[in-house]
Amino acid sequence: MTACRLCGASGLAGVVDLGATPPCELFLTAEALDAPEPTYPLHLKVCTTCWLAQLPPLITPEETFTEYAYFSSYSTSWVEHARRFVDGAGLRPDSFVVEVASNDGYLLQHVVARGVRCLGIEPSANVGRAAIDKGVPTLTDFLSPEVGQRVRAEHGPADLVVANNVYAHIPDIVGFTRGLRALVADDGRVSIEVQHLLTLMELNQYDTIYHEHFQYYTVASAQQALAAGGLHLVDVELLPTHGGSIRLWARPEEAPVSPRVVEVLAREKAAGLHELSGYEDFAARVAKVRRDLLRFLIDAADAGKTVAGYGAPGKGNTLLNHCGIRPDLLAYTVDRNPYKHGKFTPGSRIPIHAPERIAADRPDYVLVLPWNLRDELVEQLAYVREWGGALVFPIPSLEVVA
Known part of the structure; x- marks a missing residue:
């Protein structure tokens, strides 16, 4: 992408490059796990004329x-x-x-x-x-x-x-x-x-x-x-x-x-x-979020602690893929949407279950991926405290809520 889609100017400056990821809502079936999975660059740029931040149109709305x-x-x-x-x-x-x-x-x-x-x-x-x-x-x-x-x-x-x-x-x-x-x-x-x-x-x-x-x-x-x-x-x-x-x-x-x-x-x-x-400093702050979350998950795994996810939103798939999180660090996630049950997150291949799985397994930590619903989910997940579990919010910075 060399020109701004709004004003047509050619002065696009890089803001943050998140590597290459699959489209965030293309959840995988079990049968698709052995098939190739397309990925696309995820590099945010900003127009230095009209200041519209933008991604290239690598996929279409129809897809x-x-x-x-x-x-x-x-x-x-x-x-x-x-x-x-x-x-x-x-x-x-x-x-x-x-x-x-x-x-x-x-x-x-x-x-x-x-x-x-x-x-x-x-x-x-x-x-x-x-x-x-x-x-x-x-x-x-x-x-x-x-x-x-x-x-x-x-x-x-x-x-x-x-x-x-x-x-x-x-x-x-x-x-x-x-x-x-x-x-x-x-x-x-x-x-x-x-x-x-x-x-x-x-x-x-x-x-x-x-x-x-x-x-x-x-x-x-x-x-x-x-x-x-x-x-x-x-x-x-x-x-x-x-x-x-x-x-x-x-x-x-x-x-x-x-x-x-x-x-x-x-x-x-x-x-x-x-x-x-x-x-100019956004990319450095993004890198710190990634390091802090990975450090927490690796330390939890080394300590024998169990971690499950809550939610399978599009934003969560950006986070999981950018951080390189796989089932060895996040065993599974759960979601209220039955459409996603039995499927796997794109790229990271983490299984998605119904929310009841958390109460059945009693993990030590629950990584909350739809952090934007924090107040709603802190209330919904209050039962995690019953077995001494804690909620983990990765953004804007890592926070563990016991």
């Missing part, structure tokens, strides 16, 4: 999202986050809401419960079926300007368009943004939630770098991406979700910009993210 392993509703806290958003969205009985990448209906189910008309656009047929089973009208498709125009012609313009945790997953940022513009009414609103590059850098959240995330946004770069597709950023909220996210509010028509936009832009600038200096 990842036609059949998808991630179901949003398995996170209780995320479903509650969506409910609060819907409650505060100011919807009227005659509103029309469209969510892009609507997953299994985790958000639109709350819109349906209010009796408000809505539509989900979800590319993964298997996940979309779960939404339909909840009574959420769902179109199986990838958003493009043409799909946006077709939905608008058939259903009318949307008063609110929601795009949560998808803006990073689209290599054609401008085309996708034009699709959002096609969906939304001229006086409507677009809400986008995406991980904030500022917290990713500050808190060493490098495991959220994986191939299906094509870019990582500051408010500055997001503002330029929205403008390129015909939308104007009018407000921003800082959210704790996914370790630190931004909720971008945009409109088709220019409107006064909230002071919060100015404040966050100033924070980003103070952190050095609008110049190359802010990115």
